[in-house]
Amino acid sequence: xxxxxxxxxxxxxxxxxxxxxxxxSIIEICSDEELFLSFSESLKNGPGIYRNGLGPPWMEVIxxxxxxxxxxREQRWASWFIDKASKRISIDHWYDGTRGxxxxxxxxxxxxxxxxxxxxxxxxxxxxxxxxxxxGQQGAGDLTMNDWNVAFVKSWQxxxxxxxxxxxxxxxxxxxxxxxxxxxxCLTKRRGNKVSIEEGVRFSHVPDFRIFIxxxxxxxxxxLAISGRQVIRDGEVVDFIDKINVL
Numbered sequence: 001x002x003x004x005x006x007x008x009x010x011x012x013x014x015x016x017x018x019x020x021x022x023x024x025s026i027i028e029i030c031s032d033e034e035l036f037l038s039f040s041e042s043l044k045n046g047p048g049i050y051r052n053g054l055g056p057p058w059m060e061v062i063x064x065x066x067x068x069x070x071x072x073r074e075q076r077w078a079s080w081f082i083d084k085a086s087k088r089i090s091i092d093h094w095y096d097g098t099r100g101x102x103x104x105x106x107x108x109x110x111x112x113x114x115x116x117x118x119x120x121x122x123x124x125x126x127x128x129x130x131x132x133x134x135x136g137q138q139g140a141g142d143l144t145m146n147d148w149n150v151a152f153v154k155s156w157q158x159x160x161x162x163x164x165x166x167x168x169x170x171x172x173x174x175x176x177x178x179x180x181x182x183x184x185x186c187l188t189k190r191r192g193n194k195v196s197i198e199e200g201v202r203f204s205h206v207p208d209f210r211i212f213i214x215x216x217x218x219x220x221x222x223x224l225a226i227s228g229r230q231v232i233r234d235g236e237v238v239d240f241i242d243k244i245n246v247l
Contacts, residue, residue, distance in 0.1 A: 033135065035189050037153050037224050038120040039143070039172055040080040048174045049075065049145045059145075061104045071102050081119035082137065090114055127156035142228055144172050150184060150203055151226040152211045169209040169219060179203045184227035191221050201225060 047060045061067040062077045069075060081087040094110050101107055121134060142149045154167035173179065179202070186201045204210045210219045 083121040171209040186225040189224040
C-alpha cells in the first residue's frame with residue numbers, strides 16, 4: 001500500500017462526511033476492511049457519454065436505437081440506486097408529478113422503470129448477509145461511461161452458480177475501448193485482501209476475460225482491478241490541475 005501522507009482538509013472532509021464509520025483514510029485499508037465493486041448489471045459495456053466542447057454531453061437513449069439525449073436524467077437510465085432510501089426518494093419524486101416527462105420517456109415509464117431498479121447496498125447484503133457490514137461507499141461514475149475507465153471483477157455479481165460461491169471473471173468496459181492498445185493504472189485487490197496500485201495493467205476480452213501486468217497473466221490471483229483518475233500517486237496527493245491528465 002502507498003505510504004500514509006497528510007490529507008488535505010477538503011479531501012478529508014469529503015471522506016468523513018461520506019463514511020458511516022471506519023478507518024478514516026482514503027489511502028490505507030484496515031486489516032478487517034475489504035474492497036468490493038458493485039455495478040449496474042445492464043450497463044457493463046456502456047453506453048458511453050460523448051463530448052465535443054460545443055454543447056452538453058450526449059449519449060444514446062437506452063432501448064431506443066438511433067436516438068441520443070442530453071438530458072441528465074435519461075443518461076442515468078438503468079443506473080442502480082445507492083440504497084433503499086435513495087430509491088424511495090426517487091420514487092416519491094416521480095409519483096408526486098414534480099418531474100413530469102423527459103424528452104424520450106413519459107412520467108408513467110419513469111415510475112415503472114424506477115420500481116424495477118435494484119440498489120447497490122441491497123444486492124450486496126443479499127449476497128453476503130451478515131458476513132460483512134458496509135462502512136463506506138465511493139462512487140465510480142466514470143466507469144462504463146468514459147474511455148480509459150475499465151474494471152476487472154470476480155464477485156457475487158459474476159458468480160455462475162446460485163449459491164454465489166464460484167466467481168468467474170467479468171470485464172466492465174466501453175465496447176469501443178481499444179483494450180489491446182492501452183495499459184492502465186489500477187486499484188487492485190488480490191486474493192487474501194492484498195490491495196495495491198498497479199501500473200502497466202492490460203486487459204483482454206478475447207477469447208475470455210483476463211488481466212495482465214506486463215507479460216504476466218494474473219487473472220487467477222486478482223479479485224478486482226479498476227482504473228480511473230488517481231487521487232494519490234507515489235504516496236503524494238495528486239495536484240488538482242494534473243487530475244485531468246492522470247490515469
